[in-house]
Amino acid sequence: MTGASAEGRRPIDTPVVVLLGGTSAEHDVSVVSGNAVADALEAAGHPVRRVCIDLAGGWWWLPVGHRRGDRPAADYDDPAALGAEGPLSLGRAIDRLGAEEPAPLVFIALHGPFGEDGTIQGLLEVAGLAYTGSGVTASATGMDKAIFKRLVRGLGLPVVDWREIPLERWRRERDAVLAELEAFVTDGDEPRLMVKPARLGSSVGMSIAHDAAERPGAIEGAFRHDDLVLAERYLADARDLEVSVIGDATGALELYGPGEIVAGHEFYDYAAKYTPGLSETSLHAEVPAPLRATILKLARDTYRAIGAEGFGRVDFLLAGETLVVSEINTIPGFTPISLFPTLPADGGLDFAAVCERIVGLALSRHARRARGRLTTKDLPR
Numbered sequence: 001m002t003g004a005s006a007e008g009r010r011p012i013d014t015p016v017v018v019l020l021g022g023t024s025a026e027h028d029v030s031v032v033s034g035n036a037v038a039d040a041l042e043a044a045g046h047p048v049r050r051v052c053i054d055l056a057g058g059w060w061w062l063p064v065g066h067r068r069g070d071r072p073a074a075d076y077d078d079p080a081a082l083g084a085e086g087p088l089s090l091g092r093a094i095d096r097l098g099a100e101e102p103a104p105l106v107f108i109a110l111h112g113p114f115g116e117d118g119t120i121q122g123l124l125e126v127a128g129l130a131y132t133g134s135g136v137t138a139s140a141t142g143m144d145k146a147i148f149k150r151l152v153r154g155l156g157l158p159v160v161d162w163r164e165i166p167l168e169r170w171r172r173e174r175d176a177v178l179a180e181l182e183a184f185v186t187d188g189d190e191p192r193l194m195v196k197p198a199r200l201g202s203s204v205g206m207s208i209a210h211d212a213a214e215r216p217g218a219i220e221g222a223f224r225h226d227d228l229v230l231a232e233r234y235l236a237d238a239r240d241l242e243v244s245v246i247g248d249a250t251g252a253l254e255l256y257g258p259g260e261i262v263a264g265h266e267f268y269d270y271a272a273k274y275t276p277g278l279s280e281t282s283l284h285a286e287v288p289a290p291l292r293a294t295i296l297k298l299a300r301d302t303y304r305a306i307g308a309e310g311f312g313r314v315d316f317l318l319a320g321e322t323l324v325v326s327e328i329n330t331i332p333g334f335t336p337i338s339l340f341p342t343l344p345a346d347g348g349l350d351f352a353a354v355c356e357r358i359v360g361l362a363l364s365r366h367a368r369r370a371r372g373r374l375t376t377k378d379l380p381r
Contacts, residue, residue, distance in 0.1 A: 015104040016041055016359060017097060019120070021052040021076055024112030025204045025225060028073035033334035034109035035068035040352040041107075041359070051093070052079045053110070058087025090123075098127040105362055106131040107355075108331060112200055116331045117143040130366035132358050133310040134330040141306040142330040145230055146198045148306065155305055157298060158324045160232045160317070164198070165219060167227040174216075181215055181231055192234035195219055197226035208234065238319040241285050243299035244332075244343040246357055248309040248365060255296045256343040258316065260285035281339055283346070287318070294323065302328055310361050311354075313340045 018041075020034025021027050034050065042048045050062040060079035079086060088096065097104060106129055114120055118140035124131045134142065141147055149159050163184055165177055185191050195218035196206040205225035209218040215231075222229040240261040247253040262280040287295070299314040302325050313332035317324050332340035334355075341354045349357065 013047065013102070014359075014363065015047045015049065015100070015102060016107050017049050017051055017104045018107045018109055019051050019053065019115070020109045021054060021079075022110040022112065022115050023053065023055055023057050024110075024114060025200060026111035026115075027055055027076075029333060029335065030109055030111045030115065031068070031073040031076045032336075033111065033338075034107075036334045036336070036351070037107055037109050037355050039067065040355045044352045044356060046356075046359075049104070052076050052082075052084060053114075054079055054087065056087075057090060059090065059093035060084035060086035060088075094123055094127050097124075097129060103129060105129075105359060105366075107359065107362075108132055109334065111331055111333070112204075113143070116329075117199060130362050132362040134306075134308045134312065138307040138309065139330050142308065142312070142328045144199050145196070145327060146228060148327065149230075152302055152305055152325055155301070157301060157305070160194075160235060160324050160326075162230050162232040165229040165231060167223055167229075170219065170223065170229075177219075178212070178215060182212060184231070185233075188233060190234050190236060192236075193218070194232040194234050195222050196230050196232070197222045198228035198230050200225050235317050235319040235322065235324070238317040238322075239285070240326075241287075241295065241316040241318055242339045242343070243295060243314045243316070244311075244340045245299055245303045245308070245314060246311045246344065246354070246361070248361060249304070249307070250364075250368070253300055253303065254344070254347060255299055256346055257283075257299075257339075258285045258287065258292065258295050259283050259339045259343050261339070281337065281342075283339070283343055291318075291323070298323075298325055306330075309365060311340075311358050 018034050018038040020030050022030050038048045038050050049064065050066055052060045052062055054060065055077060061084060063083045075082065097106065106124055108115060108120060108131055110116065110120060116139060118136040121131065121136045121139050125136065141151060146164050149162060153159050163181060170177055181193065185193065191211055193209045193215065195209050205222045207218045207221055209215040219229055241258040243255055243257040245253055245255055260282045295316060302314050303312055306328060308330055313329045315326040317326050332338060334341050341351050344354050
């Protein structure tokens with residue numbers, strides 16, 4: 001851990017609304033994350049209300065005191081069966097949040113599009129509500145793997161080389177795209193490509209194309225989730241390392257890790273991430289001290305490069321002496337097997353303390369913005 005900060009203390013009576021579910025393919029992961037966050041904050045004495053967004057985009061207020069318990073995430077596909085109030089349309093839901101007294105803090109536990117891409121952040125900004133995590137620009141940048149890689153590579157940070165495939169070009173010039181990918185792999189010594197949707201998380205839609213014959217199927221599979229696909233050079237025998245970051249630009253960042261994931265499948269796909277016992281995790285990756293310092297510096301530089309705030313997780317691939325930034329997650333998972341909320345244990349922060357720190361940072365940012373905002377009486381006449 002580096003750069004611990006005491007910022008983030010909050011009034012215990014500030015209500016917290018945890019948003020979970022959502023319309024993306026990561027709906028079920030968000031259900032698990034959001035309920036875990038809500039449970040932890042409630043256990044710490046904070047007033048919490050859970051709001052579930054269903055797959056069709058309807059907003060449901062779950063009953064006060066709701067607990068997930070051992071319910072499968074699929075139960076939240078029908079919030080009405082859980083006694084939830086709704087559905088409200090997006091506009092009515094935002095109006096309801098904005099009208100509540102006292103004004104709540106919104107803890108965004110949504111993963112994927114709408115939750116992690118700046119969309120909900122923009123809506124909450126317009127409503128004048130405090131919310132956790134990064135703002136609109138950083139959220140959108142972190143979610144879009146193509147934009148993110150262009151940005152950090154332009155700043156000199158190491159990333160795996162890649163090619164971008166827009167859906168319209170794939171439809172018009174499929175053979176040309178495949179020929180370019182063949183030339184791309186021929187230029188190196190590795191025939192495999194990692195193919196993924198540009199704007200999705202949890203490894204949804206990702207696959208390894210081992211050779212030319214598998215590339216069309218891998219690309220088509222990724223296009224089921226997005227209209228832009230990335231084909232990245234495959235790093236053979238790479239280790240998956242992760243660093244948790246807490247803080248924002250106004251103070252020192254807290255960095256924890258790196259931790260390590262040993263995937264139970266060929267790569268860290270959706271099943272390997274969320275099937276208990278399939279993959280192994282370590283809070284302390286075995287790396288030399290100088291390399292650890294480099295990883296933490298790159299995590300800090302990546303976080304600051306996109307203007308991230310509140311919290312995030314920076315992922316790396318390490319293959320031999322090759323270290324690259326894989327991606328940044330501005331709303332990482334809070335599931336029982338997620339590394340983000342467990343890595344800060346080295347700094348004395350348990351799961352609940354991590355959630356409280358994130359809430360406190362969000363309220364501090366909201367207060368700073370309110371103090372610094374100009375009104376018409378401040379303008380020169």
